[in-house]
Amino acid sequence: MTNIRNLVTAMDYHKDRTVRPFIMITLNNWKDFDDFVYLSLQASSLNYCAYLVIFSKNVDKDLMDVCENPKANYFHLTFNVKMLIYCEKKNNHKVNEWYALRDNETIVAEYATWSHDFKLLTSNGMPLFARRNSSKGLHFKVATVGTDAVQDHFKDILAIVAKIGDFRMDFSFEKSCGAYTWTGIMKKLANNDVDVGLGGFGVTDRRMKIIDFSMPFDVSPAYYYVREPSNRNLQWSTYYEPFERRSGCFLIFLIASTMVFVASTMLYYDKKLRKTVPHRGNAFIVFSGCFTDVMAIICKMPLINFTNISSIRIAYVSLHVLMFVISSAYSAILMSRITIFKPNLPFSSIDEFLADGTHKLSTVKDSSYFEEFTTSTNPKVQVLRNVMLSEDELPTNPSDAVKQICSGKRVVLYLDDYTVRREVSKYDCKLVGFERGNRINVAFAFPKHSPYVKLFNHG
Structure with a gap:
């Protein structure tokens, strides 16, 4: 007492x-x-x-x-x-x-x-x-970043909570979420100038020391994205790729063996071929004639002077059937390789990206993604920070970040999957995520010790 x-x-x-x-x-x-x-x-x-x-x-x-x-x-x-x-x-x-x-x-x-x-x-x-499931028409001051598709999605979620909690919203707009307490929405939240921050706020330990968060309403993995090349980059070697090394060597051996067999047989039956082979005993003429016949079969062309020697006929017919099977398989494999095209990316991992040295790293300025690189003690993350664009060059919102990489700037974009899928539809480009980063928990932000956090969690 x-x-x-x-x-x-x-x-x-x-x-x-x-x-x-x-x-x-x-x-x-x-x-x-x-x-x-x-x-x-x-x-x-x-x-x-x-x-x-x-x-x-x-x-x-x-x-x-x-x-x-x-x-x-x-x-x-x-x-x-x-x-x-x-x-x-x-x-x-x-x-x-x-x-x-x-x-x-x-x-x-x-x-x-x-x-x-x-x-x-x-x-x-x-x-x-x-x-206490109703705020009885209370007006909440909401600070948001821009009016892009992602922010509209967050506003839709907030509108549902507002309908359940019976409150009204007065919006104000900022250029960015802000860096801790001195810029953007973070400054307004730290100074209690607004009731709710709406900007795709990623929940981080450092931010939680300054502001409060609702329960996450979206959990999305972040990826490192590179722009897929617009041209298909088909090389002449593509036409030889359906043949594996062993199958290609076997095919060459089979064709050569067929030519040797047919030429040897023709020379053996030289006397019977006096009418079709004008220079008797000339092996070169015989081999060149066999080569022409075999290539005609491979190219599916008709043979003009078809021999009446049964063994050679059997060899030619067998080669016809074999080449039909091989050409069908080759056509199927080649079409699948062309149709199901694997993009020729400049790199396919973080190590290759760092070794390449032709691209810079980009992300949204003052965001939770940016904070990963500025606060982490991981040596690899610190190396990535060294290849990041300067803060003046970094975009201030997700829409500008996707626009930056789609406009042709040689950058690798670190952003969550949901945002990229929503934003990339505005531009004529395709982004490929080549390595996965951390999961991003997105939530509404509030001033520290706000009494309305649990109202939003309940809604």
Whole structure:
């Protein structure tokens, strides 16, 4: 038991702790009431504790009227304060809860009934933010970045929460999310100039020291993106790729063996070929004639002087069938390689990107992506920071980041997959993610210790 004014130190002790003490305060007169008002002004916030405030039966009529029907926000309450009020008078068993949406108004809601055996019988048993699921038309000041497709998506999510929570939104626009407390939306949040920050805020440990976040409403992996070359870069070697080394060597061996077999057979039957082979005994003429016949078969051309030697006919027919099968398979493989085109990327990993040296790294300035490179102690990430564009060259929003790489600038873009897919549809280019980075948790941002964070989480 202690004096009301002595509670300030105890309350601030629990500011950043998970355990919340329960404090019961009895008000017997106006002095006690004024002491509690003083306490609410001196403590950094009443939200770190739970309270039961009893206006005793000894208070005068005016103070009892304040208990039953408060005309102002005497105790500087907020939306998420946990405070029960009991007005001790005859035949009154109701226990109300007090909270506030505005500085000059206290909302009174019936919470429970105090039974004769000193038990609290709750009216509906609902949790705190199920009971306080409406902000009663309160206007929230929302700061956002630009009006691109991604921001419109975030606004759609916010509009759903606003409909559930019954609040209105007044938008203001900034150039960027901002770097910590001195630029952009971060500055406005740190100074309590706005109620909500809407900019695809990635949740990071460093930011959480300055502002609060709702539960993430989007989790998307980030990738390193490079622009896919517009030309297909087909080389002459592409036409030879369907043949593996072994199959190509076997085919050459088969054709050569067929030519040798046919030429040897023709020379053997030289006497029978006097009419078709004008220079008898000339092996070169025989081999050149065989070469012409075999190439004609490969090119699917008709043979003009087809021999009547059965063994050669069998060889030629067999070669015809074999070349038909081989050409069909070759055509199928070649068409699949051309149709299912694998882009000729300048690199396919971070190590190759660093070794290449022709591109710079880009990301959104002052974003959580940018923070990964400026705060990390990982040696590889620090090397990537050295090849990043200067801060003056970095884009300030996702739309400009995608526009930068699609305009032909030799950069590798580090951004989350969802944003890239939404933004790249505006431009005639295709981006290929060649290596995966960290997962990005996207959430609404609030001033530190904002009373409305749990309202958004509940919505």
